[in-house]
Amino acid sequence: MTKNKKLLEEIASGRIESLLSMARTRTLQNSAGDDLSRRYVGMAQNIISHYKIPAGRRMRREVCASCSTVLIAGVNCSVRLASQYGYVSYRxxxxxxxxxMYRSHGPKLLEQQV
Ligand SMILES: [Zn+2]
Structure with missing residues (x-):
């Protein structure tokens, strides 16, 4: 049974990856992100919830949680570095x-500069 589950997870991961790449291609063609690319992302999210597999770092970082579009820097997403707080902001x-977050601890301490 565990072998079957592992095989199913492999197949599901491959499908998710191909759906995300199709959504990425579609978003590059139409920068606003059309309905078809959102549909691809929705299908990938359905596969994740059906097989109860972890979403994966790329899925969590590259897909907007609000509008389900694939985020591509410079196309439909701006990237800003907040070095004082140690995070990268994707808008x-x-x-x-x-x-x-790219730094494990909180804001940079001022006492280090003194
Ligand atoms: Zn969005």
């Missing part, structure tokens, strides 16, 4: 902003 065209 989608819909206005939703996501912060990804």
């Amino acid at each position: 989608c065209a819909c206005g939703k902003e996501r912060h990804v």
Whole structure:
């Protein structure tokens, strides 16, 4: 049974990856992100919830949680580095902003500069 589950997860991961690449291609063609690319992302999310597999880092970082479009820097997403706080900010065209920490601890301490 565990072998079958592992095989199913492999197949599902391959399908998710191909759906995301199709959505990425479609978003590059139409920068606003059309319904078809959102449909591809929705199908990938359905596969994730059906097989109860982890979404994966790429899926979590590259897809807007609000409008389900694939985020491509410079096309429909702006990337800003907040070095004082240690995170990278990804802002989608819909206005939703996501912060990804790149430093494990909090804001840079001023006492280090003294
Ligand atoms: Zn969005």
